[in-house]
Amino acid sequence: MSQWEKFYSSYPPPNDYNSSLKKISAFCEIHKDKKIVLITSGGTAVPLEHNTVRFVDNFSAGTRGSASAEYFLQTGYAVIFMHRQGSLEPYARHFKGQELLELLEVVQNETGETQVKVQDSSIHKVLPILKMYETVKSEGRLIKIPFVNLPDYLWLLKGAAEVFSKAGENVMLYLAAAVSDFYIPPNEMSEHKIQSRDGALVISLHLVPKILQPLVNAWVPNAFVISFKLETDESILISKARAALEKYKHKLVIGNILQTRKQRVVMVTTDSSYDLIVTPDEMKAGLEIDKKIVDEVVNLHELFIKGTF
Numbered sequence: 001m002s003q004w005e006k007f008y009s010s011y012p013p014p015n016d017y018n019s020s021l022k023k024i025s026a027f028c029e030i031h032k033d034k035k036i037v038l039i040t041s042g043g044t045a046v047p048l049e050h051n052t053v054r055f056v057d058n059f060s061a062g063t064r065g066s067a068s069a070e071y072f073l074q075t076g077y078a079v080i081f082m083h084r085q086g087s088l089e090p091y092a093r094h095f096k097g098q099e100l101l102e103l104l105e106v107v108q109n110e111t112g113e114t115q116v117k118v119q120d121s122s123i124h125k126v127l128p129i130l131k132m133y134e135t136v137k138s139e140g141r142l143i144k145i146p147f148v149n150l151p152d153y154l155w156l157l158k159g160a161a162e163v164f165s166k167a168g169e170n171v172m173l174y175l176a177a178a179v180s181d182f183y184i185p186p187n188e189m190s191e192h193k194i195q196s197r198d199g200a201l202v203i204s205l206h207l208v209p210k211i212l213q214p215l216v217n218a219w220v221p222n223a224f225v226i227s228f229k230l231e232t233d234e235s236i237l238i239s240k241a242r243a244a245l246e247k248y249k250h251k252l253v254i255g256n257i258l259q260t261r262k263q264r265v266v267m268v269t270t271d272s273s274y275d276l277i278v279t280p281d282e283m284k285a286g287l288e289i290d291k292k293i294v295d296e297v298v299n300l301h302e303l304f305i306k307g308t309f
Contacts, residue, residue, distance in 0.1 A: 003209035008158070010186050011151035020145050021159045024080060027143050028163060031078035034141075035170050035301065038160055039072070040177035041065020042084025044150040048184060048203065053193040055149070056205075060178035062087030064228070064261075064290060068176060069142070070132070071294035077172075078141045082156060084177070085146040091133040094125070150180050154211055161219035169305045171223040173215070174297070178230070183208050212248040224304045225250035226297065229268075232258045241268035251304065254293065262289060267296060 001009070014020075028036060042062035045055040062083055069081050069090040083089060088096075095103065103126060105119050118126045136142050145160075147153045164171045182205035194201060216225050227250060231237045234257055241253035245268065255266035255273075264277045276296060278289040303309035 002214075004211055004214055007151075007154070007209050011155070013155045013159075014147070014152040017155060017159060020156060021163060023143060024145065024160050025163050027078065027080060027140075028167060030140065032167075034076065034078045035172070036078045036080065036164075036167070037072050037172040037174050038080045038082060038164070039065050039069050039174045040082045040153070040157065040179075041069070042087030043178045044084065044153045044180050045148055046150050046180050046183045046205075047189065049190045049193055050186070051192050052149075056180070056182070058178050058180065060084070060087070062089070063093070065174075065176040066090050066093045067288055067290035068174065068294050071291050072174075072298075073136050073141060074132075075294065075298050077298075080143055080145060080160065082145045082147065082153075082160065082177070084153075085148050089144065090142065091129055091136075094129050150183055150208065153177065153179065157211065157215070158219065161215055164220045164223055167220075168222050169224065171220065172297075172301055173220065173223055173225045175212075175225070175227045179208070181208055182206065210248070212244070212250060216248050216250045224301050226252045226254060228254050228256065230256045230258060230261070238266060238268055238273050241266070241273075242270070245270050251309070252297070252300065265289060265293060 042065065043058040043060035045057045048054040048056065065081070065083065066088040067090075069079050072079050073090070079090075081090060103118055104116055107115055107117055109115055145156060147156055161173075164173075184203060185206055188204070212225075212227060227244065227248075229237065229241045229244065231240065237255045237257060241255045244250075244253055251269070253268045255268055257264070262278070263283070264275055267274050267276060276289065276292045278287055278292065300309055
């Protein structure tokens with residue numbers, strides 16, 4: 001039994017697993033004549049207890065995945081947005097927390113009824129986003145599949161891949177989620193909340209099996225699969241990205257350096273690498289690097305479909 005098979009056998013699927021797969025399957029059937037992208041987004045929590053109170057997490061808010069989803073939708077793709085529950089979502093990402101309240105005001109209409117309206121000074125920001133969302137919603141080109149922890153994410157990814165197994169080259173997997181590299185096997189977890197009275201906590205973390213290998217080679221061999229690589233050391237970014245391509249045989253790695261990930265990424269293929277950059281003037285004008293990433297990826301996917309990538 002392989003490492004990833006042992007991992008899956010150690011955890012039950014999430015409670016909503018079957019309903020999520022039915023939703024994905026129905027969505028793919030409706031949009032079978034379109035290009036479909038599965039975007040994974042946000043971080044994956046690693047439980048420390050079976051009755052989870054404490055967990056190991058990362059900083060990912062889902063910025064790249066949620067922004068990319070919007071730009072894929074603008075190009076006509078049907079989007080399955082598999083996201084960490086509570087992370088940023090397409091369109092809603094523009095209105096965070098207190099900021100949303102600042103855009104609204106309570107007014108009374110002519111009959112004295114209390115209503116909520118968007119402030120006149122904010123309508124220029126809200127209206128275009130709302131129109132885009134309403135168009136996508138009316139066309140049914142976006143579904144959202146939430147997850148919280150690492151096992152649930154990996155179960156949903158495997159299940160979605162099995163749905164895609166016969167879909168061919170029109171399917172893209174855009175794996176932008178920040179997936180944990182480490183976890184605690186269930187048989188080493190505490191059943192209940194770990195008690196501080198027991199003293200300092202010492203835990204041993206195991207490596208998460210690399211799911212890219214069965215994903216690319218067995219589950220969706222015909223799909224266009226893209227992974228992301230985040231590093232803090234510039235000198236190892238391209239070599240690690242290329243090593244991943246050689247090992248897992250997918251099509252593209254998009255490399256990020258933590259400190260500059262909103263201004264620059266590196267597109268790495270098996271035989272080339274090149275930068276996508278947003279200049280200060282472009283950023284000032286509101287251009288997000290995710291727009292450049294998606295435009296480039298859409299072009300590469302088209303070449304892949306034609307058999308020239």
